[in-house]
Amino acid sequence: xxxxxxxxxxxxxxxxxxxxxxxxxxxxxxxxxxxxxxxxxxxxxxxxxxxxxxxxxxxxxxxxxxxxxxxxxxxxxxxxxxxxxxxxxxxxxxxxxxxxxxxxxxxxxxxxxxxxxxxxxxxxxxxxxxxxx
Numbered sequence: 001x002x003x004x005x006x007x008x009x010x011x012x013x014x015x016x017x018x019x020x021x022x023x024x025x026x027x028x029x030x031x032x033x034x035x036x037x038x039x040x041x042x043x044x045x046x047x048x049x050x051x052x053x054x055x056x057x058x059x060x061x062x063x064x065x066x067x068x069x070x071x072x073x074x075x076x077x078x079x080x081x082x083x084x085x086x087x088x089x090x091x092x093x094x095x096x097x098x099x100x101x102x103x104x105x106x107x108x109x110x111x112x113x114x115x116x117x118x119x120x121x122x123x124x125x126x127x128x129x130x131x132x133x
Contacts, residue, residue, distance in 0.1 A: 051124055064106055093107050
């Protein structure tokens with residue numbers, strides 16, 4: 001027998017009551033699923049392969065609220081806190097609200113590439129910053 005999803009109280013919706021929290025995770029899943037198209041103008045041959053496979057799915061089009069590589073304004077906002085702060089967030093990961101509607105952005109620790117060293121992550125961040133100046 002198939003179970004019906006729980007209805008959120010007072011909404012008449014089949015979405016879970018805490019659906020806004022899951023929105024960021026769904027966006028991340030879409031990004032990591034490779035559904036995003038490349039939007040930067042740099043030919044793929046000159047991009048670091050790890051960037052293409054692991055960073056560009058989100059940072060190529062802003063998926064999940066990620067700053068787009070090449071967007072000077074978005075990266076300037078992040079760099080206002082210092083490059084070390086950007087490194088720390090990329091390495092440790094975070095979840096943060098995007099707006100007042102409860103949507104969130106999610107950066108998984110090391111972009112979900114725990115096989116990479118901290119220095120490799122910093123190098124990828126440096127690449128995105130260089131492309132965004």
